Amino acid sequence: MAEYLQPGSLEEAAGMIASHGSSLAIVAGGTSAMRYSAPQAEHVMGVRGLGMNKIEHFSGGLSLGSGVTMSQIRESLPIPALQEAARGVGGPAVQNMATIGGNIFARQPYGDVAVVLLALDATVTFSTVNGEHTKKLEDFYASGAQADGLLTRIDCAAPGGELVYLKCGRRRFNSPTVIAVAACVGLDNGKVGNACIALGGAGKHPTRCAAAEKALIGEALGVASIRAAADQAAGACSPGTDSVASEWYRRRMIATYLTRALQQIAAG
């Protein structure tokens, strides 16, 4: 039976993580951890009481506590793509519980909100016994998505262009994710100046797609560049097969949904 720990401060939480190592499971909203990691763990640490649910705005950017819930995102964030992603996570009860921090660690094909955060080039900040450290979410995923300490907050600047998020599901509400795409594209004199393409359900965790971004940058956002980007994304991704969808289907839906997202941006 797992011992239940409730740290009173970030320092205490970081200390518990350091001393218990892999025998410790962290529970935030619990919508994933209570199913998978917590029941088998020797120690379970609840982080709801740490007050990490603040949303701060600064010059267009955001600093989100890791405990901000899907419902909080839906109700109080100014970024429609983030709201849309949060709206797609489970039903209302799950949204009242599930946190943005937990979404970053979600098992694939989940992590809908994390896909948008990747497209926003967000950073993640961890608190450890040796102090705080911050890294890009992209680098966090590229290096295997290993938590180093307690995830305290996620920061992102205002979108550097038009941001569109689309999810392919099996039904309209409360659907498991087949794939998700988020595209943030900045146009400069009719040409793509910057592009950030993030995919969910396309690999072990949410991934940036550099090949698709390269196909867009410097080009006019039109039929040819959009097709090239979609082809690149379908070729570069490595989706899995599960009870929700096959690898074959996911690859095709990535191309289809990325095309739609980019068309929406092109249409303004």
Added chain:
Amino acid sequence: MASRIVSLKVNGQNEEFIVGALTSLQDILRDTLNYTSVKEGCRQGGCGSCSVIIDGELRLSCLTPVQEVDGSEVTTLEGLNQSNSIAALQQQFIDKYAAQCGFCTPGMMVAIQALLDRNPNPSRDEITEGLAGNICRCTGYLPIIKAVEGVVAEMSGASGD
């Protein structure tokens, strides 16, 4: 193992227990307090049959460690029944055949109450989204949606059909 006291107000009643290990709110409500309207459909967050209202918010008791809701107010279907606030909804469930086996019904009613508390006049789309976390294997959902529409119509003074 370190134990602690957890206090809750469940359906208006103060309750206290000593807990040590990870314990779900569902286990406390069903097994310790005998509120058997809280069903155990999946214990995975997938069915909504264990839905309860915690401090005004709809949540799943199966995925909630009881330690995390210390000091909270919890309402189950029994609580809604005591206050008689769901009499109209119960009648609509009967009129529209919205319960067959009844296993999903308590969770549905709690979710409907939470929806109407936030939005007293939901559209059909908003009803569907509001109940998206509650699975019913019998009715095909339409009778349940019609029951909610019936209550909404009654509350706004129109006829239920």
